[in-house]
Amino acid sequence: MTRAVRVRFFATARVAAGRAALEWPVPDQGIPAREIVRSIAEAYPSLGRTLRACRFLRNGHYLDDLSERVRPGDEFAVHPPYGGG
């Protein structure tokens, strides 16, 4: 059975993807975060360059190791470089 991860895009990533969020199907056992990044880059070629500069979060926590798994029901956020102030 396959369910989904909710992927959220911010700022330039949102513009490049043309949407703020999407549901990305993953198997119950989950997949490494880097696999989600790779498959999103394939599905949205316009995101390719942007993704290289992004940080990624799972359920609001930064993923320093993209071999960590993302499972159905998780939220996966894509953060381009920050620009507050």
Next chain:
Amino acid sequence: MSVRLSRRDLSVAAAVRELFAPGLGGVAMFVGRVRPDRADGRTVTSLVYEVDTVPALARLRAIEREARRRFGAERTVLWHRVGRVGVEGISVIAGAASGHRTEAFAAARYLIEELKRTVPLWKEVTARPSRRPPRRRGPARGRSAG
């Protein structure tokens, strides 16, 4: 200790009230405002700030804790606007109060620099075509002197 992500105007007076307390002789504050910058023939009219709220609030709180631990700041404010901010509007206030100015300045500086570097906030520029300055008229031609 006060962190805030606000869709309403930020108030310097409210930040001062938050920072003033008996015994705190040094209060330092950075206030960021939107500049009417010009670039590529366009003039900025507003900035629209976007945030990922949950990790942003967590980062703001962590920055404040570290400012207190590292510099001994006893009171701090770290407030940022979300949504549209017009030219000359306040986008951010970072302030610290301590016994003396050295610690207050250092803490306030740390607050704003860490916010810019590590808090998931982004700005989108709204701009309009710049008005060209009026052409200066050169000296009249084809007329004889006198």
